[in-house]
């Protein structure tokens with residue numbers, strides 16, 4: 472791959488989950504320009520990928536907010552600071568580039584030179600566990616979806632859902648209301664999900680509102696590589712059944728992988744990065760960690776904890792990048808939202 476020209480910035484944020492997004496705002500308030508990289512093709516981390524349509528109740532000042540709406544608000548809050556997003560690419564390398572700066576390189580060849588790095592990588596880069604179905608990649612994003620971003624896209628579709636965990640049960644209960652037909656496939660008659668929801672699925676199956684296909688497992692897809700016609704399932708004895716389908720939603724869980732971050736020489740503790748609680752600085756000067764990936768004694772893995780950590784790391788970075796500037800702390804109510812130039816401040 473030909474090397475791409477290097478972007479120059481103050482801060483690279485690795486991870487566009489809720490905490491990474493708020494870090495853009497906190498850095499922006501201190502006039503630090505940010506580039507943000509995420510493996511997923513969308514911002515929002517776990518909120519977008521895992522539970523966009525679930526309500527969150529412990530975000531300060533929002534008695535209840537849908538996870539997807541929280542991400543929209545955070546994006547809007549970060550917007551005045553013109554963050555540059557590099558999505559669908561994983562940060563693979565972080566190397567010192569002299570004068571305390573870093574060169575960050577992604578899986579697609581993007582290179583960013585930054586004065587500091589904030590790792591807001593959650594549980595690591597995550598991707599779906601794929602069921603072992605030949606040719607499934609051909610249908611991904613067209614007829615096979617590992618995450619539901621927009622429930623309405625399944626209206627009047629024949630939807631097959633697998634397997635037996637909370638996501639499969641929750642989406643079965645949600646989609647049967649709008650889909651032409653929902654079929655839930657699991658290789659055991661028992662489900663590993665909230666008992667009241669499992670009971671509701673059984674009730675709906677008994678009253679003919681959806682189909683339960685157990686004990687069967689997915690073995691093959693039939694279609695034209697664009698759109699599905701049927702999902703073929705089989706018992707352990709090899710008895711096959713064809714389920715007419717437009718869409719397959721395989722919920723086999725997520726593979727969480729710290730990935731390349733584990734190779735950057737940081738002080739780790741069970742796949743988390745140890746930080747100084749007062750600044751969120753890691754063991755490598757210039758690299759900070761916030762949100763789910765950061766750990767210290769009595770750490771609470773909550774979005775609101777990550778928000779505070781974002782503020783702490785931004786202040787520490789400002790001091791690191793501009794040690795000679797006298798800093799006068801101002802509330803946002805006093806200073807408003809400053810503008811950040813396209814250029815790095817360093």
Ligand SMILES: Cc1cc2nc3c(=O)[nH]c(=O)nc-3n(C[C@H](O)[C@H](O)[C@H](O)COP(=O)(O)OP(=O)(O)OC[C@H]3O[C@@H](n4cnc5c(N)ncnc54)[C@H](O)[C@@H]3O)c2cc1C
Nearest residue numbers: 486488489490509510516517562592593595596762763774
């Ligand atoms: C079902 C569910 C319900 C929850 N409910 C609540 C709740 O009610 N309240 C609450 O406070 N919390 C809740 N949480 C937890 C909350 O979602 C997490 O604490 C929060 O998402 C952490 O945010 P983050 O930004 O640190 O990481 P994440 O949201 O995990 O985002 C990290 C991002 O980093 C990216 N990434 C990782 N490594 C790389 C790399 N090398 N290169 C590029 N990108 C990378 C990932 O792709 C991901 O998008 C819930 C979690 C789940 C699963």
